[in-house]
Amino acid sequence: MRKFLQKVATLITGDEPKARSQTSRARFTRRDLIRMESRIGGKLFGPVPKGHRREFFCLDRYTWVWYEEWVDPATHKRVSTTTRYEVHDNGVLKVQQGQPYRFVEGQELTNLVWAMHLYYEEVARQIYGYDPATGKPMALHAR
């Protein structure tokens, strides 16, 4: 009966009904979504060492962030490092505090693009319910 009503609604409005997961996401803010994404991103590089905190996320259309935090065994103080990757037309610029800007190249570039690829696939599937291969919602795609 529910499927029948959905079909009728589709014929009347011309829109596909939204999946349950999409409806429940409506209360999330943009910050919430990025926080959820970073949890997935932090696991892409393997196990996080004990006492470390790692985040990796896409900040906006052209900026990616890697944040790593840990306790310095010598001073027992928390230290952190933030690396920003800016995607430009002529390359990916790596920005770290206290370090000169430089373009990512070689193996580091290969690793970075692979991490972005995994991030995109996992986030698209797990958070937004999109099929990363087709770019369409998985609920609709499976129908």
Next chain:
Amino acid sequence: MPNTISSTWQFPSGSEYGGPAAQAAAEQYTDMGTAPVAAELGVAPTPIREANPVAETPASPTPEMQTQYYTNTGDAIPTDRSVAVLDAMQRTVNAFDAETETAAQPAPTPEVPQDHNHDRAALERMKFYGPTLETMRDSAVGA
């Protein structure tokens, strides 16, 4: 008679089997595929080239040898004009060979351009992930 002898084989009349006349006959017929017979008769097979030395072209023929060559082969004796044409053709061939050899050499390895676009494909993929994720976020926030 061994069965390796050609059916066309006949000793010259009056010759003695295995004698000097037979050897001369064997030398005469080395170009008839009868070399095994010559070996049987105790005569080393004579290369066909040696049997017809006129057909050879010396590396540096004397004028007399050239005249002899053209007389024997029946080819037209080259005039100054034909020699000039042949020389021109040879120069063209040499130039072509030199050009081909140059083209066959590996091209020098290009230097990595300063705009760091050596991995253009990876960069294009990176430029795809960010905007696509942003679209998903916008869709989720606005849902």
